[in-house]
Amino acid sequence: MTTAALFTDLYELTMVAGYQAAGRADEQATFDLYFRHPPAGVDLVVACGLDPVLDYLETLHFDTEDLAYLSSLSLFDEAFLSFLRRLTFRGDVWAVPEGLPVFSDEPLLRVSATLAEAQLVETYLLNRICYSSLVASNAAQLTRAARGKPVLEFGARRAHGPDGALTGARAAMIGGCGATSNVAAGQRFDVPVSGTQAHAFVMAFATELEAFRAYAATFPDTCILLVDTYDTLGSGVPNAITVAHELASAGHQLKGVRLDSGDLASLSHETRRLLDAAGLPDVQIIASGDLDAERVRELEQLNVPIDGYGVGTSLLTARRDPALSGVYKLAEIGGSPVMKLSGSPAKATSPGRKQVWRSDTGDVIGLHDEELEGEPLLVEAMRGGKRRLPHADLGQLAQRSRQAVAVVHPKVVTGEWSVRSSPRLDRLRAATLRHVRQGLGS
Amino acid sequence: MTTAALFTDLYELTMVAGYQAAGRADEQATFDLYFRHPPAGVDLVVACGLDPVLDYLETLHFDTEDLAYLSSLSLFDEAFLSFLRRLTFRGDVWAVPEGLPVFSDEPLLRVSATLAEAQLVETYLLNRICYSSLVASNAAQLTRAARGKPVLEFGARRAHGPDGALTGARAAMIGGCGATSNVAAGQRFDVPVSGTQAHAFVMAFATELEAFRAYAATFPDTCILLVDTYDTLGSGVPNAITVAHELASAGHQLKGVRLDSGDLASLSHETRRLLDAAGLPDVQIIASGDLDAERVRELEQLNVPIDGYGVGTSLLTARRDPALSGVYKLAEIGGSPVMKLSGSPAKATSPGRKQVWRSDTGDVIGLHDEELEGEPLLVEAMRGGKRRLPHADLGQLAQRSRQAVAVVHPKVVTGEWSVRSSPRLDRLRAATLRHVRQGLGS
Numbered sequence: 001m002t003t004a005a006l007f008t009d010l011y012e013l014t015m016v017a018g019y020q021a022a023g024r025a026d027e028q029a030t031f032d033l034y035f036r037h038p039p040a041g042v043d044l045v046v047a048c049g050l051d052p053v054l055d056y057l058e059t060l061h062f063d064t065e066d067l068a069y070l071s072s073l074s075l076f077d078e079a080f081l082s083f084l085r086r087l088t089f090r091g092d093v094w095a096v097p098e099g100l101p102v103f104s105d106e107p108l109l110r111v112s113a114t115l116a117e118a119q120l121v122e123t124y125l126l127n128r129i130c131y132s133s134l135v136a137s138n139a140a141q142l143t144r145a146a147r148g149k150p151v152l153e154f155g156a157r158r159a160h161g162p163d164g165a166l167t168g169a170r171a172a173m174i175g176g177c178g179a180t181s182n183v184a185a186g187q188r189f190d191v192p193v194s195g196t197q198a199h200a201f202v203m204a205f206a207t208e209l210e211a212f213r214a215y216a217a218t219f220p221d222t223c224i225l226l227v228d229t230y231d232t233l234g235s236g237v238p239n240a241i242t243v244a245h246e247l248a249s250a251g252h253q254l255k256g257v258r259l260d261s262g263d264l265a266s267l268s269h270e271t272r273r274l275l276d277a278a279g280l281p282d283v284q285i286i287a288s289g290d291l292d293a294e295r296v297r298e299l300e301q302l303n304v305p306i307d308g309y310g311v312g313t314s315l316l317t318a319r320r321d322p323a324l325s326g327v328y329k330l331a332e333i334g335g336s337p338v339m340k341l342s343g344s345p346a347k348a349t350s351p352g353r354k355q356v357w358r359s360d361t362g363d364v365i366g367l368h369d370e371e372l373e374g375e376p377l378l379v380e381a382m383r384g385g386k387r388r389l390p391h392a393d394l395g396q397l398a399q400r401s402r403q404a405v406a407v408v409h410p411k412v413v414t415g416e417w418s419v420r421s422s423p424r425l426d427r428l429r430a431a432t433l434r435h436v437r438q439g440l441g442s
Numbered sequence: 443m444t445t446a447a448l449f450t451d452l453y454e455l456t457m458v459a460g461y462q463a464a465g466r467a468d469e470q471a472t473f474d475l476y477f478r479h480p481p482a483g484v485d486l487v488v489a490c491g492l493d494p495v496l497d498y499l500e501t502l503h504f505d506t507e508d509l510a511y512l513s514s515l516s517l518f519d520e521a522f523l524s525f526l527r528r529l530t531f532r533g534d535v536w537a538v539p540e541g542l543p544v545f546s547d548e549p550l551l552r553v554s555a556t557l558a559e560a561q562l563v564e565t566y567l568l569n570r571i572c573y574s575s576l577v578a579s580n581a582a583q584l585t586r587a588a589r590g591k592p593v594l595e596f597g598a599r600r601a602h603g604p605d606g607a608l609t610g611a612r613a614a615m616i617g618g619c620g621a622t623s624n625v626a627a628g629q630r631f632d633v634p635v636s637g638t639q640a641h642a643f644v645m646a647f648a649t650e651l652e653a654f655r656a657y658a659a660t661f662p663d664t665c666i667l668l669v670d671t672y673d674t675l676g677s678g679v680p681n682a683i684t685v686a687h688e689l690a691s692a693g694h695q696l697k698g699v700r701l702d703s704g705d706l707a708s709l710s711h712e713t714r715r716l717l718d719a720a721g722l723p724d725v726q727i728i729a730s731g732d733l734d735a736e737r738v739r740e741l742e743q744l745n746v747p748i749d750g751y752g753v754g755t756s757l758l759t760a761r762r763d764p765a766l767s768g769v770y771k772l773a774e775i776g777g778s779p780v781m782k783l784s785g786s787p788a789k790a791t792s793p794g795r796k797q798v799w800r801s802d803t804g805d806v807i808g809l810h811d812e813e814l815e816g817e818p819l820l821v822e823a824m825r826g827g828k829r830r831l832p833h834a835d836l837g838q839l840a841q842r843s844r845q846a847v848a849v850v851h852p853k854v855v856t857g858e859w860s861v862r863s864s865p866r867l868d869r870l871r872a873a874t875l876r877h878v879r880q881g882l883g884s
Binding site: 013156158162163200204324 | 446448449450451452453454455456457459460461463464466469471473508511512515517557561564565566568569570572573596598599600601602603604605606607608609610623624625626628629635636637638639640641642643645646647648649656657659660661664671672673703755758759760761763764765766768770771772775780781782783789878881
C-alpha cells in the first residue's frame with residue numbers, strides 16, 4: 001500500500017529536495033490558498049473541502065513502499081529520502097469554515113509550517129479545496145434557482161471517477177442539496193439517499209403498467225414512477241394514475257412521478273392537470289434530464305408545478321466551468337513577506353500572513369495581527385499538526401451555509417457587498433513590490 | 443470497510459429489489475454502454491476505462507457493513523438483503539479495447555448477465571468509462587495539436603478529487619501524453635513522471651539567480667527552470683543562461699526553461715533567440731499556463747520554438763465539455779430485443795445483442811451473430827464473471843491507440859469514414875418499434 005503522500009505533483013518533491021539541499025527546508029513559511037475569480041455561472045463561491053484536508057494533514061507520512069518508488073526514480077539521494085521518511089505535517093492551518101461564502105483573492109486556507117511541509121501539501125490541498133468549493137457553489141446556485149424546492153444530486157455516473165463522485169456528493173449536500181443518489185456517499189457522510197427507477201426497469205417488463213405495478217408492489221409508500229419511457233402524457237401518466245388508485249385502495253399512496261425528457265414546462269403543467277383531475281393532488285412531480293441552474297431558473301420563472309429537481313452532470317462535473325481557479329502561493333518566508341510579480345497584474349500575489357474580517361457590508365483582507373471591524377473569517381483549524389476543528393457534521397455545515405449565503409448573496413447581487421484590503425496590507429504590498437524590484441535591478 | 447458495491451445510484455438497488463420481488467432478477471439481460479454524441483471540441487472519441495471496470499466486476503460483492511447500511515435505510519426487506527449477500531457478477535462482457543477510436547451509438551461495452559447483476563453495475567461502469575474516455579479523447583486531441591511534441595499531464599490540482607486525478611492521468615497516458623506530474627499515478631500505473639519547480643521555489647530565495655543555482659545544484663542534469671516569476675526576458679531567461687553556463691563548466695547541462703504566462707508565441711521566439719545567442723541550442727523550452735488543444739494548435743500554426751507542452755486543467759477537467767454523454771441501455775431481455783422510444787428520436791435506443799465491424803472505410807453496427815466485412819471491434823473481456831483480457835500494459839495501450847487513431851482520424855476529418863447499421867439491425871429496430879407501439883396501444 002502506498003499512502004496519500006504520493007498524491008503530489010513531482011515538482012513539490014523536487015522543490016523540497018532543492019530546499020533541503022540548500023539548508024532551507026526547515027525555515028518557517030506561510031502559503032495562501034485562494035482563487036482568482038469565481039467560476040462562470042456562479043455568482044457566489046462557497047468554501048468547501050476543509051475536513052478531508054485536515055484528515056490528510058494529520059496522517060501525512062511516507063511509508064516504505066512510497067520511498068521505494070521515489071528511490072526507483074533515480075532523482076533523489078539517500079539524504080533526501082531519509083528526510084522524507086521522518087516527515088510529518090506539524091504546521092498551523094487557519095481556514096474559512098466549510099459552507100461560508102468567500103471571495104476572489106481571500107485566503108480560504110493559510111498554511112504556516114516548515115517550507116518543506118507547506119510546499120509538499122500544495123497539490124493535495126488544491127485538489128480537495130478547488131473541486132469541493134466548485135460543487136458546493138454550484139449546489140448553492142441551484143438551490144437558489146429552485147426557490148427552496150429540493151434539489152437532488154444525481155451525478156455519480158458522470159462524475160470524474162468514483163472518488164470524484166463522493167467528494168462531489170459531500171460538497172453538494174453542504175451547498176444545499178436535499179439528498180444524493182449515491183449510496184456510498186449516503187453511507188460515508190450520513191446524508192439522505194434518493195432514487196427510484198430508470199427506463200431499463202420499465203423496459204424489462206412486457207408493458208409499462210406491469211412495470212409500474214411491480215415497482216409499486218415492492219415500494220408501496222416511496223414509489224416515484226418514471227413516466228417518459230414511451231409516451232409521457234399518452235401512457236406514462238395515465239398508467240401512473242392507475243397504479244396510484246390501486247395503491248390508494250390498498251391503503252398506500254403513490255409518492256410521485258418523474259419527468260426525464262421533453263418540454264418540462266408544458267409536460268409538468270399537463271401532468272399536474274391529469275393528476276389533479278384524477279383526485280391525486282398529493283402525488284409529486286420530480287423533474288430531471290440535463291438540468292442546470294439556468295434551466296431550473298427558467299422553469300421556476302414559468303411557475304411550473306414541479307416539486308423537486310434531480311440534477312446530475314451539470315452539478316458534479318460543474319459543466320459550465322469545471323475548474324475553480326485556485327492557487328497556492330508563498331506569502332511569507334522566515335518572517336519576511338514575499339510576493340510574485342507577473343506580466344498580468346491579476347496574477348501578482350499578496351504578501352504577509354493574512355486574515356479576513358467580515359462585517360454586514362463586506363470583507364476586509366488585512367494582516368493577521370490587525371484589529372479590524374467585523375468577525376475574523378479564518379479560524380484556527382490545526383495547530384502544530386493537530387486538528388483544532390472537530391470533524392464536521394454535514395447537516396450543521398449545510399445549515400450554516402444556507403444561513404450565511406442568505407445574508408451575503410442578496411448584497412452581492414445588489415452591489416452592496418465590498419471586498420477590499422486594509423491600508424496596512426496595501427502598504428505592505430507596495431513596500432514588498434519595491435523590495436522585489438530592487439532585488440531584480442541589483 | 444464498505445466495498446465498491448455501494449458505489450451505485452440508489453435506484454439500481456431499488457430496481458433490483460423490484461426485479462427480485464417480481465421473480466425477474468435472474469432473467470438474462472443485455473445492456474449496451476454507449477455515448478450519444480462526442481464531447482464538444484473532440485473530433486474523435488477514444489475508448490478508455492475498461493481495465494478498472496473488469497477489476498470491479500471481478501470483485502463485486504456486498505460485505506457485512508454494506509448490508510448493515512442498506513438495512514438501516516428501511517427500504518429493503520430481509521429476503522432482498524440475503525439476495526444481495528449472495529450476489530457476485532457472473533456475466534459476460536464484450537468491449538472495445540482501450541485506446542481504440544469509437545463512435546456515437548456504438549456499444550463500447552456490452553454486458554450480458556442476470557437482470558439483477560447487469561442492472562446493479564450501471565452507475566460504476568458509466569462513471570469509469572465516461573470520464574476515462576473523455577480524458578483519453580482530449581489527450582489524443584492535444585497530441586495531434588502538438589504535432590508530435592510531448593504533451594505532459596499537469597492537472598492533479600484541478601482534477602475532481604484525488605481519484606479523479608489518478609483516473610485522469612491513466613487515461614491521459616493512454617490517449618498520448620508523454621508523462622504525468624502526478625507521482626501517485628506514476629507509481630500506480632508505471633508511467634513516466636515529470637515536473638520541476640513552481641514560483642514558490644523562486645520566491646523562497648532572496649534572488650531568482652540564487653533560487654536557480656540552488657535547484658541546479660540539486661538536479662544538475664534534469665533541471666528545467668521556471669523563468670516567469672518576475673520578468674521572463676528581463677531576468678528569468680538571462681539568469682537561466684548564467685546557470686546554464688555554470689552547469690556546463692561543471693560538466694552538466696541545463697535541460698530547459700519553462701514559460702508559464704504571457705504571450706507564449708513571442709516569448710518563446712525571444713527566449714529561443716537569447717538561448718541560441720548564448721550558445722545554448724540544446725536547452726529546451728517548455729510552455730504551460732491554461733493551455734488547451736485549441737491554444738496549442740494556434741501556437742503550432744505560428745511555428746513556435748516550443749519543445750513540449752504542460753497541460754493541466756483543460757485536460758483533466760475536460761474543461762471544454764466535462765461530460766461524455768454515456769448511457770447504459772437495456773437491449774435484450776429473456777432473449778427478446780427491447781428498445782426505448784423517446785420524444786426526441788436521438789434518445790431512442792437500439793435493440794438486440796450487437797457487434798461493430800470495422801473496415802478501412804468505417805464501421806457497421808450489426809447483430810452479434812452476423813458475419814460482416816471487417817474486424818469485430820468488441821472483444822470478449824469477461825466470461826461468466828472471469829476476466830478474459832489480461833491486465834493492460836499502459837505503454838502498449840498508448841501505442842495501439844496512437845496507431846489506430848492515426849489510421850481513423852484523417853478519414854474522419856475528410857469525411858471518408860462512415861458509421862452505419864446493418865440491414866438486419868435496421869429490420870430488427872423497425873420490428874421492435876412496431877412491437878413496442880402495439881404494446882402501448884393494447
